[in-house]
Amino acid sequence: MAEVEFTIGHKEYRIGAQDGEESLLKRAAAVLDGEARQILEQAGRVPEARLLLLAGLMLADRFATLEDRAERAERLAARLQANPPRVEVPVIPSDLKEAMAEMAARAESLADRLEEQRGGGQAS
Structure with a gap:
């Protein structure tokens, strides 16, 4: 098991990761850090737990929005496959x-x- 180091906000973390999953963990941490930095820019110093909670909520909101868009796209694709548009010549x-x-x-x-x-x- 490998250990991955990363920073979120102003705090450094070290977490164990399964071999081969280090890059996925680093990428996820970078996304969370990006949200945390936006919060810090707007609010200044924020307690660690609150910073992580707010960053997580922002990501959850973004995820829910993307999930809704994906569902709408899947419904549209299914509708188009079931009833392809007719082109009449x-x-x-x-x-x-x-x-x-x-x-x-x-x-x-x-x-x-x-x-x-x-x-x-x-x-x-």
Whole structure:
């Protein structure tokens, strides 16, 4: 078993940790120390027990907020998996395509005749 040393607020601590868990303990202590330092910056000197309690409560609040967000995200993901959004692509029926092509051909034919009439009237 390894011993890990760290500081929270202004106090140094030493705790035993299972082999391989030292870095996890140091990381957790650093997070707790960050909260404790914020409290000390705002309130000045605070008794050790109160400092640890306040820092723990601040972290618990942050954890609860993240937990709520994770639950909402999981519910949304489950809802999207169960009911994926439908994407509808409009499909033009083939008979409508044919009718539109026929109308376009008629319009071109009329335009050609109109142009011939204009051209024929000017040449006369």
